[in-house]
Amino acid sequence: xxxxxxxxxxxxxxxxxxxxxxxxxxxxxxxxxxxxxxxxxxxxxxxxxxxxxxxxxxxxxxxxxxxxxxxxxxxxxxxxxxxxxxxxxxxxxxxxxxxxxxxxxxxxxxxxxxxxxxxxxxxxxxxxxxxxxxxxxxxxxxxxxxxxxxxxxxxxxxxxxxxxxxxxxxxxxxxxxxxxxxxxxxxxxxxxxxxxxxxxxxxxxxxxxxxxxxxxxxxxxxxxxxxxxxxxxxxxxxxxxxxxxxxxxxxxxxxxxxxxxxxxxxxxxxxxxxxxxxxxxxxxxxxxxxxxxxxxxxxxxxxxxxxxxxxxxxxxxxxxxxxxxxxxxxxxxxxxxxxxxxxxxxxxxxxxxxxxxxxxxxxxxxxxxxxxxxxxxxxxxxxxxxxxxxxxxxxxxxxxxxxxxxxxxxx
Numbered sequence: 036x037x038x039x040x041x042x043x044x045x046x047x048x049x050x051x052x053x054x055x056x057x058x059x060x061x062x063x064x065x066x067x068x069x070x071x072x073x074x075x076x077x078x079x080x081x082x083x084x085x086x087x088x089x090x091x092x093x094x095x096x097x098x099x100x101x102x103x104x105x106x107x108x109x110x111x112x113x114x115x116x117x118x119x120x121x122x123x124x125x126x127x128x129x130x131x132x133x134x135x136x137x138x139x140x141x142x143x144x145x146x147x148x149x150x151x152x153x154x155x156x157x158x159x160x161x162x163x164x165x166x167x168x169x170x171x172x173x174x175x176x177x178x179x180x181x182x183x184x185x186x187x188x189x190x191x192x193x194x195x196x197x198x199x200x201x202x203x204x205x206x207x208x209x210x211x212x213x214x215x216x217x218x219x220x221x222x223x224x225x226x227x228x229x230x231x232x233x234x235x236x237x238x239x240x241x242x243x244x245x246x247x248x249x250x251x252x253x254x255x256x257x258x259x260x261x262x263x264x265x266x267x268x269x270x271x272x273x274x275x276x277x278x279x280x281x282x283x284x285x286x287x288x289x290x291x292x293x294x295x296x297x298x299x300x301x302x303x304x305x306x307x308x309x310x311x312x313x314x315x316x317x318x319x320x321x322x323x324x325x326x327x328x329x330x331x332x333x334x335x336x337x338x339x340x341x342x343x344x345x346x347x348x349x350x351x352x353x354x355x356x357x358x359x360x361x362x363x364x365x366x367x368x369x370x371x372x373x374x375x376x377x378x379x380x381x382x383x384x385x386x387x388x389x390x391x392x393x394x395x396x397x398x399x400x401x402x403x404x405x406x407x408x409x410x411x412x413x414x415x416x417x418x419x420x421x422x423x424x425x426x427x428x429x430x431x432x433x434x435x436x437x438x439x440x441x442x443x444x445x446x
Contacts, residue, residue, distance in 0.1 A: 036216040037209070038066030043113060043149075045122035045142045046086070047129040048076025050193045051158035051202035055081060058123060058205035059089045065209060070095065070113070072142045074129065098141055108141060114148030119212065122146070123185075124158035124202045127169055134172035152181040152215070156208055159187070161198030161423075170406040170425050185211055186428065198422050228272030229438045235273045236312040237265050238305065238319035238351070240280030242298045246343065247330035255403035256320035258282030260368075263430035264318060265290045271434060276312070278304045280319050298322045298348035305351050314364040314441065317352045318392070320403075324348060356387030364441055370394045370403075379413050389440060390414040392433060398423070412436050 042062055046055050055071075062069050069090040073083060083094035095113070100106035114120075122129065122142070132143050133155070146153065155176060163169060164187055176182050185208055190201045203211075239261020243251040258279065265277045266287035275290045278301055286292045293308075295301045298321045309315060324345035334341070352367045359365050367388045369379040372395070379393040393411040394401055401409040401423065409423040412433070421432055 036065075036213040037062060040067045040216060041116055041118045042067045042069050042212075043117045043120045043145060044069055044071045044086075044090070045120065045125075045129075045146070046071060046073045046077040046081070047122065047124060047126040047142070048074055048079065049124035049126045049158045049202070050080055051124035052077050052080035054202055054205055055123060056085055056089060058208060059086055061205055061209045062212075063090060065213070068092075070116075072096075072113070072145055074140055074142055076126075076128075095141060098144075110141060110144035111148045113145045115150060117149060117151045119151055119215075120146060120149045120153045121156070121208075121212070122154070123156035123208060125155045127157075127159045127163045127166075130155070130157055130169065130172045130176070134175040152183070153179075154183055154185060154212065154215070156185040156202050157187050158202035159200050160192055160194050161196055161200045164198075164200040165407045165423055165425060167406050173425075183215075189422065199424055199428065228270075230268060230441070231272035233273045233313045233441065234311060235268050235275045235314045235316065236278070236305065236308050237261060237268065237275060237316045238278045238280075238301060238321070239265065240282040240284075241320045242280045242301055242322045243296050244298065244322045244325040244348075245329050246326050247332065247334045249333045252322060252324075252326070253281065254320045254322070256280070256282075257403065258284050258319075259406065259426050260408060260429065261318035262287060263426045264316065264433060267427075267430040267434045268437075271438065273314075276308055278308070278319070280321075298325060298351075302349045302351050302354070305355065309355055309358070312363065314366070314437065315355055315359070316366045316368075316437075317355075318368045320370070321351060322348055350386070352382075352386040352388065356385075359387065362444060364437065364444055365389050366437065367391045368394065370396065372396045376411070376413070376418065379411075383413060383415070390436065414440075 046052050070092050071086045071090050072095045087094045095108045098107050138144050138147055185203045187199055188201045189199050191197050192200050240258035241254045241256030243253045245251045262284045265275050269275045269289040277290050277292045279292050293304050295304050325348050327344040327346045365388050369382050369391050371378050375395045379391050383391045391413050398409045407423055408426050408429045411420045
């Protein structure tokens with residue numbers, strides 16, 4: 036699929052640049068015509084001579100080829116020449132430039148001039164990779180037309196730390212590019228997705244319990260984790276019904292959303308849909324209590340103290356657990372502040388769940404309001420703890436576990 040393809044490989048300042056030598060060699064071996072554009076910092080990590088030899092083309096570093104003759108590397112022509120622009124490794128610095136349209140070197144000028152698809156393979160240390168600024172830039176980039184990201188992988192990093200941040204291996208990158216071109220040319224049979232034909236009911240976001248027409252009781256949930264799950268499930272072929280509490284997030288592609296506000300509304304929506312579902316996932320932050328009396332008019336500030344009587348809301352997960360079929364997969368979430376595993380295991384039993392996703396507010400970068408999360412998956416066989424990752428990557432881990440469990444139920 037790469038034979039005859041014109042590929043620009045952009046190399047930026049990352050220790051992972053050493054992998055680019057093999058990457059360029061594999062692309063050329065597959066029949067691609069390769070031109071390498073490097074940033075100045077990238078030359079600290081790998082020699083331009085090495086990449087020029089492997090690419091069989093001169094490496095491009097600067098706008099000027101020669102100060103004496105005025106010859107220059109035309110970024111516009113390069114952007115029009117390419118069938119694909121691959122930036123691997125893409126450092127945090129270059130990623131920020133791409134996401135924000137900054138143009139201060141030849142590579143970023145080629146990027147802004149390119150009409151072809153753009154593939155980015157980030158590489159950086161784990162704390163840089165999960166920093167909110169980096170996660171935002173990755174999200175922004177993936178929303179651009181004809182852009183896709185080959186996410187960094189877990190492993191030992193140059194700093195000595197272990198976690199997500201390693202650039203994907205060259206062999207895997209080449210395989211991804213081959214699949215991309217095959218699909219673009221309609222030469223590849225679409226894969227049979229793991230959850231094709233499976234109906235999934237998913238709750239997400241926070242609920243609001245009205246005190247009066249103006250005020251309400253709620254929580255800090257943004258819905259990010261649930262929405263990342265919905266998107267990942269749909270990408271695996273599932274028919275996803277998302278019952279959403281309050282959030283500012285857009286509806287993921289291929290997902291049907293039902294909007295609710297209160298815990299009671301979410302309960303009613305779930306119970307109306309639950310019997311038609313194969314998999315039920317409770318990721319919403321549902322209020323445990325609601326005001327016993329909701330004032331029809333705004334409560335005035337008269338006394339120094341205000342007492343509001345609260346009553347329990349209906350436990351949606353427990354209600355589903357009481358009526359679910361053994362052929363349905365039932366998954367819950369737990370957000371705890373103390374004795375996390377013990378509380379989560381208790382919910383697993385009480386609510387007749389097959390698996391529970393444990394979040395701890397004691398973990399830095401996890402829980403409400405973050406673009407990252409750190410989870411432990413607990414089922415009746417045991418538990419598995421994961422490292423801190425982006426919520427998109429966490430959703431992938433959860434969906435992989437769901438696919439495995441769903442396969443066992445179908446047998």
